[in-house]
Amino acid sequence: MRQPSFEWTRGPAIPVVSVLFALVLGGLFVWISGHDPITAYAALLRGAFGSPYDISETLLIAVPLLLTGLSVAVAFRAGLFNIGAQGQLLVGAVAAGWVGAQWPDLPAIVLLPLTLLAGILGGAVYGGIAGWLKAARGVNEVITTIMQNYTIVFVMHWLLQNGPMQAPNAFGTPASAPIGAGAVLPVIVPDFLVPSSRLHAGVLLALLATVAFWFLLWRTSLGYELRAVGLGMRAAAQAGIDPRKRMVIVMAIAGGFAGLAGMIQVSGLFHRVYDGFSAGFGFDAIAVALLGKNAPLGVVLSALLFAAFSRGGTLMQSDAGISSHLVEIVEALVLFVIAAETVVRAVARRWGTPVKAVS
Amino acid sequence: MALETPIVEMRGISKRFGELQALADVDLTVHRGDIHALVGENGAGKTTLMNILYGLYRADAGTTRIRGNEARIAGPRDAIHLGIGMIHQHFMLVPPLTVAENVVLGDERGGPLLDRRGIEARVSELEARFGIRADPSAKIEDVPFGVQQRVEILKVLYRGSEILIFDEPTAVLTPQEVDDLFQIVRTLRGEGKTVILITHKLREVMAVSDHVTVLREGRNAAQLVTTRTTPAQIAVAMVGRELREIAARSGTPGDVVLEVSGLTAPSDRGGPALKGIDLGVRAGEIVGLAGVGGNGQSELAQCILGLRDASAGVIRVGGVDVAHDDPHRTRRRGVAYVPEDRRVEGLVLPFSVAENFILGKQDRAPYARRGILRADAIRREGARLATEFDVRPADPDIEVGSLSGGNQQKVVLGRELSESPKLIVANQPTRGLDIAATEYVHERLLDQRSRGCAILLISSELDEIRDLSDRIAVMFEGRILAVLPASEATEDRLGLLMAGHVEAVGERSGTSPA
Structure with missing residues (x-):
């Protein structure tokens, strides 16, 4: 009879409130541990944005977070839970690293697009497998993508330690041979602006991917179909949109975003593939997507926030002597509050409408 | 009869839910031993009014008198105490228990030990008195809807109710079961019980009721004596205009x-x-x-x-x-399809009206070209279809989930029927x-x-x-x-x-x- 009020729960209010809440609660932890919360957060902020160099380093962390965040978000839009962004990132990195090192003498105009394609395709195939298993066999994508995350880690051990990708004269951390100069994403910040900045063209690719994410979901027939499957699977099915096909497609797209993240880490930052490379981005991605409400701008902002936590937390420890674990506490609290949103909604509904019947 | 104190007398009842005035100054007078039909369109306020009588909602204004005494009904417990019982549309029974056990549930007399023989005898006695047939030892999960409903009636009678409210009781019944139900309702009247029947089916009103109260948009639209009215007259009061004749074959x-x-x-x-x-x-x-x-x-x-x-x-x-x-x-x-459950199968509820109109047509002209959606065409067609199929409000951007059931179904029809x-x-x-x-x-x-x-x-x-x-x-x-x-x-x-x-x-x- 009556729409539940609390329309504000739909906008950015919940993410903003949850971040603030988490910061306050995190500050409380700092205070209990005998430090000054203001000092701690000031150090964190300085670490993340204190100088042009700090900003460029923060952005560098935001790039893979943004892309894996988009990966999780696109799957969410179609009603699937992609826990496998980490694995898809690694497959993209391996594919890009292999292509980049295989033909090191090719000119950039050929090798860079090839490397890019290899990264995206690698991730897409890996994600697509999980989608296909769900569509054809009804296997829960949460389970398969988690298992895939482990699979690629062990495949990488083999590839890099005594397999075909092992660099001939690598010592220390197992790693692949370096990629050719043509596969490298150039640094886009000139030295006179930010001395020795590492910020590469990958940041532009990530922004382009964000636009592509928006365009796909809200401007194409396929995107409409994905959203329809996510919001009303049976309605979509009876209208002739086969949810199973869309599951495979969306998981491949999700894998593509994560694979691009892997390619950018190789081509822009490390110029080779290391064992144990870029750990953790794909998991933070779930938080990034949730906090960003699976919306393009939201994911960009929350990727920046998590990048700032990560960069600032490290400096907070070295400068102010406050454990960087504080950052983990704050991140966990953010997630906690976001997860509690469903509870808040349920309570709001209970308050908003009268009790209907007794039993 | 008019001189006798009414058993239920509600005066000037108003109830507001946020923006919505669900009831405005509504009166209801029911006499003892009457079958009183409370009719109206969906959203007319009939269930709200009965929920107030049963203590599930509290009225913002107005008084309720039971047997002439002003009653403050704060909850179903008070209502039951006053002899008011409600037979809900959705049955509230425990499937693995027997008919008799369900009847006495929550009201087990004689201590913690269940005296199966005793309760079955008491239930049989009730059944005999009111002409209700239901095997007291049968399990609820094994009996059809019609019998489950009889158990709900027995439950209410067992608690000594004098006033029985039936909320849309025929929705789940076969025609024969409906006849049986009406027979029971008449027997209840014969035994001096008072029945309030919430319905929007005119046939049932004519078949069984003595008096009719019609609500429209939360207000009294008519108070009628069944024998002195016609279905057409009731329908006009419900809808507020003449009904159209169904076209000839x-x-x-x-x-x-x-x-x-x-x-x-x-x-x-x-x-x-x-x-x-x-x-x-x-x-x-x-x-x-x-x-x-x-x-x-x-x-x-x-x-x-x-x-x-x-x-x-x-x-x-x-x-x-x-x-x-x-x-x-x-x-x-x-082939066009109007599915059974429009909220799950017919529509994508969080989508807008315009987006729902293109469901299944999202990849072809005029809504898309080479896989790219054409937002202007989708909005234009959405506005046109919303007007043509009388969706209210005729706003292509509104979320379908916020529309009423009738308007949601119009969106389904607009999508399914618009391409011949x-x-x-x-x-x-x-x-x-x-x-x-x-x-x-x-x-x-x-x-x-x-x-x-x-x-x-x-x-x-x-x-x-x-x-x-x-x-x-x-x-x-x-x-x-x-x-x-x-x-x-x-x-x-x-x-x-x-x-x-x-x-x-x-x-x-x-x-x-x-």
Whole structure:
């Protein structure tokens, strides 16, 4: 009879409130541990944005977070839970690293697009497998993508330690041979602006991917179909949109975003593939997507926030002597509050409408 | 009678939910020993008013007098204490317990040990007094809806209720069960009980009630004596205007459009849902598929659409076998579908009206070109269809989930009927809709019939089936028991067939296609 009020729960209010809440609660932890919360957060902020160099380093962390965040978000839009962004990132990195090192003498105009394609395709195939298993066999994508995350880690051990990708004269951390100069994403910040900045063209690719994410979901027939499957699977099915096909497609797209993240880490930052490379981005991605409400701008902002936590937390420890674990506490609290949103909604509904019947 | 103190007297009742004025200054007077019908469209406020009487809501203004004394009813407990009982639309029974155990549940007299013999005897006694038949030792999960409802009535009587409120009691019953229910209601009246019957079905009002209170948009629209009124008069009070006559039947039907033969299909639980269906629908013809819900009607609709795999048999649409096509291909052949559950199957609720209009058409002109959506065309067509199909508000950008049931169904119709389908499969197209919306759906279906469309109308509303159909097929346990011309399909005969009595076919009109 009556729409539940609390329309504000739909906008950015919940993410903003949850971040603030988490910061306050995190500050409380700092205070209990005998430090000054203001000092701690000031150090964190300085670490993340204190100088042009700090900003460029923060952005560098935001790039893979943004892309894996988009990966999780696109799957969410179609009603699937992609826990496998980490694995898809690694497959993209391996594919890009292999292509980049295989033909090191090719000119950039050929090798860079090839490397890019290899990264995206690698991730897409890996994600697509999980989608296909769900569509054809009804296997829960949460389970398969988690298992895939482990699979690629062990495949990488083999590839890099005594397999075909092992660099001939690598010592220390197992790693692949370096990629050719043509596969490298150039640094886009000139030295006179930010001395020795590492910020590469990958940041532009990530922004382009964000636009592509928006365009796909809200401007194409396929995107409409994905959203329809996510919001009303049976309605979509009876209208002739086969949810199973869309599951495979969306998981491949999700894998593509994560694979691009892997390619950018190789081509822009490390110029080779290391064992144990870029750990953790794909998991933070779930938080990034949730906090960003699976919306393009939201994911960009929350990727920046998590990048700032990560960069600032490290400096907070070295400068102010406050454990960087504080950052983990704050991140966990953010997630906690976001997860509690469903509870808040349920309570709001209970308050908003009268009790209907007794039993 | 007018001099006697009314048993229930509600005066000036108002209730507001946020923006919505659900009730405004409503009066209700019910006399002892009366069957009082409380009628109105969906959202007219009848259930709200009864929930106030039963203590589930508190009124913002107004007084309630029971047997002449002002009553403050703060909860169902107070209501029960005053002798008011409610028989809910959705039964609140414990399936593994017996009839007798459910009746006494929450009111076990004589200590913690359940005296099975004793309670069964007491329940039998109640049954005898009120002419209610239900085996006290039968388990609830084993008895049909009609009997479960009797248990709800017994529960209320067991607590000593004098005033019984029935909330839309016939929604889930077969015609015979409805007759049985009305017999019970009359016996209750004979025993001095007072009955308030919430309904929007005029036939039931005329059949059983003594007095009628009509609500419209939260206000009193009429207070009538049943014997001195007509269904038309009540309908005018409910809707606020004259009802339109249903159009006369069209001319002769054309070619066979839908042809189903020997169709069998499994149910979701694995057993057979369809056991050899033969059925034909011609162009310009409405074939009604009557039956109690769950006898395979929905599975048949799903098979035709391609949502369910047939295990054997042929489904031809316009001469082409579509039995193994998916919904995408079937729809391309000009098949439209009005699903049973519009909120789950018919619409994507968080999508806008315009977005729902293009569901299934999102990849073709005018809504898309080369895979890119054309936002301007989608909005323009959305606004046009919203106006043409009378969606209120006629705003293409509004979220469908926020519309009323009737307007949601108009969005479904707008999508399904706007591209001149050859065949429409409509499954319970007016379920839960009020009179005005039902009328609208019927008119649109009849328009399609005059245009030459073949229509398979699945409904558990016999009136709807009989008003619209040219021929009526009755389904029971996965089979079609008979196909009757509408003129031969009396209510009794359909009712018996729906209950599985094949002998009711009489001079069998044949089950061959078309």
